[in-house]
Amino acid sequence: MDEKYFAKKIEEKWQKKWAETRAFETVVDDAKPKFYQLEMLPYPSGNLHMGHVRNYSAGDAVAWYKRLKGFNVLHPIGWDSFGQPAEDAAIKRGVNPREWTEENIIAMRGQLERLGISYDWSRQMAAHRPEYYKFDQWFFLKMYEMGLAYKKKTQVNWCETDQATLSNEQASGGLCWRCGNPVTKKDLDQWFFKTTAYADQLLDDMVEVEAGWPQNVLKRQKDWIGRSEGAFVDFNVVSGTVRPADHPVSETLPPLLRQEGSQDATPPKTGGEPKNHIRVFTTRIDTIYGVNAVVVAAEHPVIVEHLSAFSTDILQKVSEIRAEKLNPTDHDADAVKDGIDTGLKAVNPFSGEQVPVWIGNYVMMEYGTGAVMSVPGHDERDFEFAKKFGLSIKTVVEPENTGGNASVNERASAAGAEDTDEKGTLPNGRVSARSEAFTEYGVMINSGEWSGKTSDDGKKEMTAFAAEHGFGEAATTYRLRDWGISRQRFWGSPIPIIYCSSCGVVPEKYENLPVKLPDTAPFTGKGESPLAKVPEFYKTTCPKCGEPARRETDTMDTFVDSCWYYFRYLDPNNTEMPFSSEKAAYWTPVDQYIGGDDHAVMHLIYTRFWTKVMRDIGLVTFDEPVKRLLTQGMVVGETFFADEGGKKKYYMPSDVTATRDAKGKITEAKSADGKALRHAIERMSKSKGNGVDPDEMIEIYGADAARIFVLFAAPIENELVWHESGIEGAVRFLQRVWRVAWKWKEQVQGSRFKVQGEHFSDTARKLRQKTHKTIKRVGENLEALQFNTPVAALMELSNALTEFKVEPDAATGGDVYAVREAIEALALMLTPFAPHSAEELYSAIVGNDKGMIANDARFPEFNAELAKTDEIEIPVQVNGKLRVKIMVSPDITDDDLRETVMNDEKVKEYVSGEEVVKIVVVPKRLVSIVVKG
RNA sequence: GCCGGAGUGGCGAAAUUGGUAUACGCACUAGACUCAAAAUCUAGCGGGCUUAACGCCCAUGUCGGUUCGAUUCCGACCUCCGGCACCA
Numbered sequence A: 001m002d003e004k005y006f007a008k009k010i011e012e013k014w015q016k017k018w019a020e021t022r023a024f025e026t027v028v029d030d031a032k033p034k035f036y037q038l039e040m041l042p043y044p045s046g047n048l049h050m051g052h053v054r055n056y057s058a059g060d061a062v063a064w065y066k067r068l069k070g071f072n073v074l075h076p077i078g079w080d081s082f083g084q085p086a087e088d089a090a091i092k093r094g095v096n097p098r099e100w101t102e103e104n105i106i107a108m109r110g111q112l113e114r115l116g117i118s119y120d121w122s123r124q125m126a127a128h129r130p131e132y133y134k135f136d137q138w139f140f141l142k143m144y145e146m147g148l149a150y151k152k153k154t155q156v157n158w159c160e161t162d163q164a165t166l167s168n169e170q171a172s173g174g175l176c177w178r179c180g181n182p183v184t185k186k187d188l189d190q191w192f193f194k195t196t197a198y199a200d201q202l203l204d205d206m207v208e209v210e211a212g213w214p215q216n217v218l219k220r221q222k223d224w225i226g227r228s229e230g231a232f233v234d235f236n237v238v239s240g241t242v243r244p245a246d247h248p249v250s251e252t253l254p255p256l257l258r259q260e261g262s263q264d265a266t267p268p269k270t271g272g273e274p275k276n277h278i279r280v281f282t283t284r285i286d287t288i289y290g291v292n293a294v295v296v297a298a299e300h301p302v303i304v305e306h307l308s309a310f311s312t313d314i315l316q317k318v319s320e321i322r323a324e325k326l327n328p329t330d331h332d333a334d335a336v337k338d339g340i341d342t343g344l345k346a347v348n349p350f351s352g353e354q355v356p357v358w359i360g361n362y363v364m365m366e367y368g369t370g371a372v373m374s375v376p377g378h379d380e381r382d383f384e385f386a387k388k389f390g391l392s393i394k395t396v397v398e399p400e401n402t403g404g405n406a407s408v409n410e411r412a413s414a415a416g417a418e419d420t421d422e423k424g425t426l427p428n429g430r431v432s433a434r435s436e437a438f439t440e441y442g443v444m445i446n447s448g449e450w451s452g453k454t455s456d457d458g459k460k461e462m463t464a465f466a467a468e469h470g471f472g473e474a475a476t477t478y479r480l481r482d483w484g485i486s487r488q489r490f491w492g493s494p495i496p497i498i499y500c501s502s503c504g505v506v507p508e509k510y511e512n513l514p515v516k517l518p519d520t521a522p523f524t525g526k527g528e529s530p531l532a533k534v535p536e537f538y539k540t541t542c543p544k545c546g547e548p549a550r551r552e553t554d555t556m557d558t559f560v561d562s563c564w565y566y567f568r569y570l571d572p573n574n575t576e577m578p579f580s581s582e583k584a585a586y587w588t589p590v591d592q593y594i595g596g597d598d599h600a601v602m603h604l605i606y607t608r609f610w611t612k613v614m615r616d617i618g619l620v621t622f623d624e625p626v627k628r629l630l631t632q633g634m635v636v637g638e639t640f641f642a643d644e645g646g647k648k649k650y651y652m653p654s655d656v657t658a659t660r661d662a663k664g665k666i667t668e669a670k671s672a673d674g675k676a677l678r679h680a681i682e683r684m685s686k687s688k689g690n691g692v693d694p695d696e697m698i699e700i701y702g703a704d705a706a707r708i709f710v711l712f713a714a715p716i717e718n719e720l721v722w723h724e725s726g727i728e729g730a731v732r733f734l735q736r737v738w739r740v741a742w743k744w745k746e747q748v749q750g751s752r753f754k755v756q757g758e759h760f761s762d763t764a765r766k767l768r769q770k771t772h773k774t775i776k777r778v779g780e781n782l783e784a785l786q787f788n789t790p791v792a793a794l795m796e797l798s799n800a801l802t803e804f805k806v807e808p809d810a811a812t813g814g815d816v817y818a819v820r821e822a823i824e825a826l827a828l829m830l831t832p833f834a835p836h837s838a839e840e841l842y843s844a845i846v847g848n849d850k851g852m853i854a855n856d857a858r859f860p861e862f863n864a865e866l867a868k869t870d871e872i873e874i875p876v877q878v879n880g881k882l883r884v885k886i887m888v889s890p891d892i893t894d895d896d897l898r899e900t901v902m903n904d905e906k907v908k909e910y911v912s913g914e915e916v917v918k919i920v921v922v923p924k925r926l927v928s929i930v931v932k933g
Numbered sequence B: 001g002c003c004g005g006a007g008u009g010g011c012g013a014a015a016u017u018g019g020u021a022u023a024c025g026c027a028c029u030a031g032a033c034u035c036a037a038a039a040u041c042u043a044g045c046g047g048g049c050u051u052a053a054c055g056c057c058c059a060u061g062u063c064g065g066u067u068c069g070a071u072u073c074c075g076a077c078c079u080c081c082g083g084c085a086c087c088a
Helices: A007-020 A050-068 A084-093 A097-115 A130-145 A195-204 A215-225 A255-262 A285-290 A301-309 A312-326 A380-389 A404-414 A455-468 A558-568 A581-587 A602-617 A694-701 A703-712 A724-748 A762-783 A788-803 A813-830 A835-846 A894-903 A905-911
Strands: A034-039 A072-074 A149-159 A164-166 A184-193 A228-239 A276-282 A293-296 A339-347 A354-360 A371-374 A472-477 A497-500 A504-507 A539-541 A548-551 A590-596 A626-632 A639-642 A649-651 A656-660 A666-671 A676-682 A872-878 A881-888 A915-922 A926-932
Touching (some): A007 A097, A007 A694, A007 A835, A034 A050, A034 A581, A050 A072, A050 A097, A050 A590, A050 A626, A050 A703, A084 A097, A097 A694, A097 A703, A130 A149, A130 A504, A130 A602, A195 A602, A215 A602, A215 A626, A228 A285, A228 A354, A228 A455, A276 A285, A276 A293, A276 A301, A276 A371, A285 A455, A293 A380, A301 A312, A301 A339, A312 A339, A312 A354, A339 A380, A354 A380, A455 A472, A558 A602, A602 A626, A694 A724, A703 A724, A703 A788, A724 A788, A762 A788, A788 A813, A813 A835, A872 A905, A881 A905, A894 A905, A894 A915, A894 A926
Parallel strands (some): A034 A590, A293 A354, A590 A626, A872 A926
Antiparallel strands (some): A149 A164, A228 A276, A228 A339, A293 A371, A339 A354, A497 A504, A497 A548, A539 A548, A639 A649, A666 A676, A872 A881
């Protein structure tokens, strides 16, 4: 220990020692309780950013805390190394994606080591290495066998010019983002994982983790799964169409429809005979007497079937609606309702009424059945649609507890509507003047024999009735879709499937795994899967018949890799299985997972799905992989400005008002007192991605200071605005601790005063109280995953220690003991936040350099007796206002306290001449006196 | 639009869950040390009134309510942030 605090020196020293002694490598040990601390693995971009620093600092704090609490801690890290950036880098700089990735991993590992995160590096995994992705493929084959991996055609945005599939963002406005030419759609065969098969479990098992997961993540997953219970109801289609049979149709079809239309150029027979039915999904079967139309999606089979019979206007509209869906506008909810009457009629199976079949742009083919029953009286969207096209609006449910039809009329009148007749339709004219739909549950009216029932009863009974009569059934639908995992990319795990002209789709054999990626492929960012251009890759033989066959050339979504990586850490060298079940039984589930809340839905739903699949395969025995989840807030940049002299800094947004141009660029900046500011420097802006470099921070301030600051500056779940001045405060704190430890070093070293029963001065006793109160606070905070408040507590303890006035050479045994106790506790409690400094301080006290792990150090024990103060301050309120504070013994009884307070001179002044109505004594806390005068 | 979350000093934030509001830190101001600066140390730091000193009043987005007592509970409103976005 040097007299001065040299961050770099001690950090290098301990990092070296940890590596040499493999301090953080752990193995299965049934004698010890285990703790699995996991942080979301990084993409190896080449640079750590401050968000990573925050994430891993928090994780390391938990890992160290649990270690000091005697747990066998597993704390691994790896690389999410498949994905687009490697390919982009390869295109841009002509490098090999594998080499680029490996180099980045080396660079980032160095950064993590310089940060001093206590990882067990022997367990490191990387997704792009064959020994890992072999088991992506292994799982794929398992899921294929289980019927959970399947192939289906899906429509994607397609640019003919670039020969590329485009995401919705890339196709916005209907034009290709790269070449500006119009986007078309294309059918593509894609592989899917059947996540929907686990929809109920994904939703219902959430109760198992409810206590340990943030509310907002649970809510977002719930929304994403979107379970909705209701019923299917079949409406028979009774009348065909209007077009003369001999009218040629095909060439009048708009381009988008031509293919479908030409398949069936013969118009269907017209007339009233039942031809088919349209099945709708509804959650409000109780409103079915209010149906004014059946509205279907433009892609609905009934439309496709009748395509060649429709008039040009209808075809035009269908085409428009489909085109619009292909290129969604930014805010679909703002989109106006559009649609057209097809001329088809359908029969409401409950009322027997015939209603028109409309095409509506607001009905989605992908959800439910692609068809809805339109009930404008009780659904806002249907209401809007009916208003726009002048369709009738009928009331069939009214609020409960208002009694009878009168209230409906009142409501309608109040809204300025004409009264409805007994059937609920408007007597003359079809348009109601009602201003809104009544969407609540209530009592059914105008619903034939069902009238008078509550919505709840109606739903149950009518669903049963429909089922009994064969025109419907209870149904549950989900928003959750199956997970499309095919990617037309090179840098991913190949899908282990072979296409054989005689055997069809054939899975690769397990013994042939991994299906290895070639070294490189002619990828350009355009076109179809790059692997389709590598004959050495795709040319193969059929595993079944041995004839020449072709491999699947798509690769898997990178989210596949992150579904199970933390199981691979348990057993990283296993060549036969993804991991051993015995090891999983010891280490998993994960006790604590920490990461960004941008993964609240996708990653965390997929990995929960994967766990359930692994459970069904028999690899694990639990339903949920993560017991506790912590989602950290983002680290965002500061923008700072300098005044004319360039000396003083002003920070956005607190002390600068800025004028921006249309592009958001700052044109003029003023401080609060009106000074013009210059030299705007934007750092770490999200959009520009030019972050604060962690290496630079470590170089200037040290890893410990950087870590303390990111944890101290704000609660972990809040957004953190990076202020460089804040990190200087962290350095000052570490230096203060260092200075006081150095001051006492000679006195406290070794075990000279490690004896109880010394005489303690008052100040020494106070220091011990502070020490033990701090032990309690820090422990409780860390258990609750709070990192900012324990740092504050440690700062207080360090301040108390600094203020402890006895000079070391004049100190008594008791004083020295109290100081030693405080410094040792401070060192141990500092470990989760600033491990290098803590190790150095600790070794100065215990007198050896072996480190906390070799010394089997433990988090200090809280002693309630020592934390107790001699006197406590009791605030006294008179009529709710704080008037006096008195000092009493902490052991005082309520009666004595009351008496002491009432005898206090000052209290008497406040109470004199008034009648005491009531005295409230809160034991050891407060006394409240109520007087009347 | 719907669903969540949050509003506390100049700033980041604390507050044992109904009991002394503003801990800890940043920034700032003054002083000490210094030829000077940096660093460090000491003091001050929500607003207002008043006093030599004690003290008093107001303040946790706004307005009400419950209570001896409300940042905390209830009701209404305002503002900001996030999620979803026609899911029938």
